[in-house]
Amino acid sequence: MNTKLIQETDQLLKKLFPICRSLTGSGARKTLHTLKKLCEFNIMDIPSGTQCYDWVVPNEWNITDGYIKDNTGKKIIDFKENNLHVINYSEPIDEIIHFSKLKKHLHTLPNMSKAIPYRTTYYKKDWGFCLTYDQFKKLDKNGTYHVFIDSSLKPGSLALGEGLIKGTSGKEFLFSTYYCHPSLANDNLSGIVLWILLYRYMKSRKTKHSYRFVILPETIGAIAYLSQNKKIMKKIKGGFVLTTVAGRQGKVGYKSTFLGNDIMDRIVFQTFKELNINFTQYPFDINGSDESQYSSPGFRIPIGTITKDKYFEYDYYHTSLDNLDFISAENLIKIFRIYVKVIENLEMNVTYNSLCPCGVPQFGKREDLNYPHIGGFQNQRVYDLKKEQRTLSNLNAMKWLMFCVDGKTSLLDISEKSNIPINRLYDTAEKLCVHKLLEVII
């Protein structure tokens, strides 16, 4: 199963990587339809020109070709070799121009001479090419060049993908990712693939809470989505932006919500503790992804992000070296499993009321609670240590629950105090409910 999932992930990454995605256009649409085949979700189209708060949905951009030819007619830069070569949202051009003019439209990374940078010009008409610094250095400063971009900028629409898994608790959580980057692997093809895997997994199980999965172009997409769903968003308790989850380089990371100690943050820290994961904690920063939109003053939804090589933190970020070699399906699935555990902990973070609040209950008289009838043991002095630890651990969960539960304290609270994993507290609490010692509140 594990191997099968990793193989499927690997194939999906390879299939989606070459597509030239952008805010809008056929690449974006092709990506969404590929994902949809794995698990059904809705796609909404928002027409170009639609006002979304301070923003307007831009024209749709499509591109079929783009190159620079030298005066011998040789293609020296070719969009078909790497779609990063043409600045995203470049307007069409077909001209012979001198190097001195061309230069202003070229983008390179002198400090990383073999990497093509990723550049965009979404909201101002412009055109340009991105190339390696090695390529740039070979250009003839007195030469003339044929620059050609076969793109179009016309009224069309922006596509938003949305899937809702309905629970019964009245609580809803958001999982958002962005699809607008072209052939860049960790940022953010990895996030796209994690998104569909997590959505499909969640659809396959019964959940107590509701989970809203959205996939959209960064910034304008999130703002457009918010503007169309203002009331719904007010009910969302928290969520995650799925991004940069498969890098091969650094540690697992967590970027906190703007609150820093919200339930979203605490449930992630608790999950890392339970999984014994050593991680880098990034404080909230205004620079990042769509948490800036979801957490903006009008919404204030606490949004966290679990990463494997977080954006900004690896050298290849936003360059052609953030390609399939930089990531691995294994790492992606590792983060997938963390998110699954986070969701399980969210599902099990119940608040109970006590039906036996005065003193500890007499566990011993309820046979299936396995309370040892011989007393007096000291933990360390028990000869059948293994069996005893299991018993003690169950006893501890029962005792902590019956001591803490008061209609306000959640299992997350009790877990943080007692160091007992949420799932063990949950299993024990459910057993205590059967015995009418506890009852569920929320």
Add this chain to the structure above:
Amino acid sequence: MNTKLIQETDQLLKKLFPICRSLTGSGARKTLHTLKKLCEFNIMDIPSGTQCYDWVVPNEWNITDGYIKDNTGKKIIDFKENNLHVINYSEPIDEIIHFSKLKKHLHTLPNMSKAIPYRTTYYKKDWGFCLTYDQFKKLDKNGTYHVFIDSSLKPGSLALGEGLIKGTSGKEFLFSTYYCHPSLANDNLSGIVLWILLYRYMKSRKTKHSYRFVILPETIGAIAYLSQNKKIMKKIKGGFVLTTVAGRQGKVGYKSTFLGNDIMDRIVFQTFKELNINFTQYPFDINGSDESQYSSPGFRIPIGTITKDKYFEYDYYHTSLDNLDFISAENLIKIFRIYVKVIENLEMNVTYNSLCPCGVPQFGKREDLNYPHIGGFQNQRVYDLKKEQRTLSNLNAMKWLMFCVDGKTSLLDISEKSNIPINRLYDTAEKLCVHKLLEVII
């Protein structure tokens, strides 16, 4: 006086140690009556079968003899040598049985081969012997043994001891200990003896607050007491469980209340600071003593515990090696003195109102406040340093009090801020009351 108190303590420990105590029965009653001779308190009997919340008071257990004889008729295990040999609450038995059957009723400590463990079977009918691992190893695995326990389990009652020292403030504090352990010295003969000494001391002085002293069997006793005194318990502001206070091994310890920063905790920390005592701080844990009952959701009384070799923390815990050699009367009296100081600080933790809230008062015009009429000194530059420090210290107390007092801030609050001991603040505040600069609120 000190020596006399230590001698008296030592004698009391020796007198009470051999008695076979349990939840109920003649050993418990004999212990209570011995204590009562030192200082009068009430003994209430709760009949077997009485429902107490989730519990029922068990039958009374009495035991006169118990042994294992080998097939030569030789007593190889004898209750009369050490009352730990018979599991507490064992039912009677008189049988010749094979080792293979006997084995299931034997309890040893393989890692501590010279110690008899302490075991109980309060709520399930069973019988058994505890013996050293060295004794166990000598048994003939093919032999037969005569097992004999002359015990009885019959309707009777559970005894609760209670003494109330009434104050005038309307605030009440609880001091609880448990008498149910047989011949075990630190846990908890030491707590029993401290309890009677502290109760007698408190009865001998006038107090502002009320102090409720209870002595009972652990768990069932506390729950029975709570169930009979629910309304009264609601008025109790906090308290202490007296246990394990005379060990010879480790440091003074403090197990925090479930709140961790309650006035109970703060007054203990302040007292340790004033007495310059280096202590081990134990966080609240659900495993412990009757704080679990008093602090349970239905009561939430903050309960702390000051220890000398805390239960769980010493190797000999719940074994025959926790005997009179492991403890000392000197250590017990050391903890006695700490509790006395804690109580004195509780008594002096007054909240005042200011009658001169605008600016510092002119101390100098009130002759008996000893305000120096020559000004300009810098603390470090004073040649008669000793006298000056005393004066400065008095001045500081006056200044801090007049600055902080506002009808809400207690002397404990001021002491924590100013590092001036509560008793010095109290003496100074009382003087300032005479001068109508302060008045008592509570």
Add this chain to the structure above:
Amino acid sequence: MNTKLIQETDQLLKKLFPICRSLTGSGARKTLHTLKKLCEFNIMDIPSGTQCYDWVVPNEWNITDGYIKDNTGKKIIDFKENNLHVINYSEPIDEIIHFSKLKKHLHTLPNMSKAIPYRTTYYKKDWGFCLTYDQFKKLDKNGTYHVFIDSSLKPGSLALGEGLIKGTSGKEFLFSTYYCHPSLANDNLSGIVLWILLYRYMKSRKTKHSYRFVILPETIGAIAYLSQNKKIMKKIKGGFVLTTVAGRQGKVGYKSTFLGNDIMDRIVFQTFKELNINFTQYPFDINGSDESQYSSPGFRIPIGTITKDKYFEYDYYHTSLDNLDFISAENLIKIFRIYVKVIENLEMNVTYNSLCPCGVPQFGKREDLNYPHIGGFQNQRVYDLKKEQRTLSNLNAMKWLMFCVDGKTSLLDISEKSNIPINRLYDTAEKLCVHKLLEVII
């Protein structure tokens, strides 16, 4: 300008140093009138005998001469050489007395044998001389001496200086200093000079908040002022006592307000951070200056103090060695500039409301906000780093503001979170107001 200000400061220090100031009298009045020439403020006279809360304004003290002559008629101690030689508020005397009687009226510092201590006897009739321990040792223990003090203690008045700079915000801040020390340079001639410079500077600029500058004798002056202005004081949000600001020895220091984390404290910490000043933090202490009056229970105004060699913390404190050699005009102006920056930060600590709370605004469509139209950069990968950093820094300020502003969060709050200086946030916020993205609340 800098040099000019330092020169002016230096001259002022030299001019004011020799004057024998006290709680009252001609020296105090001469000091106030010298300051008044630099910048107009009101002087109020409170008659001797006026009741001020627990205090009564004392008689006015004036002194013209004072000496000790030996039996050859030689002046061995002379007030005219150093006005510290006569205890402040000494009553007149003209007697020939034996050393054994004189001794009780002599004050020295055995540990600092070349320093004359500063001593006062404001509220009890007494007389005395202060002298160096070296001088004291030379006295003939069997000799007789002519002691002469030409002073007077008569009904008069106590002078309070007050200047008010009125703003429009409805918020008022207090800057207080004390003039009562005679020829002592750091404590507190430096505070007096800083007071007039800061007052003159504030009068020369337009302010949003109101600033109340008061100069008075320590303790009795502050209490008298409070008693006459009770209602006005209730509106004051916080302030500073200006004292000991020009020492040559130690680090810049800050004594916290009694709250420790008030806006006064936070604005000072933020200012030190912005100015990259390494400072010593002193917790609030009841021993100090007039913060004890302004922060007393009846007023509770949070008062901080920025120092250069804080009182109590330097050896020469309250001795003749705290003279012009110990201080420098440069240090005084350094603290002046810190206070100016603190005030600027107070002025700019605005709270805004957002007019675009849903998602980040589209900065790019507003040309003068200089939002770069090419996207995709990673900070570290930009080749024109210098220009880019400036842009990024502006962008960060815009983004943090639009993210945080919610009608409650102040620029100080945002500055602490974002590490962006208050003035940059302020400039950016004002620009965003022009674009109707923000609006001022307070």
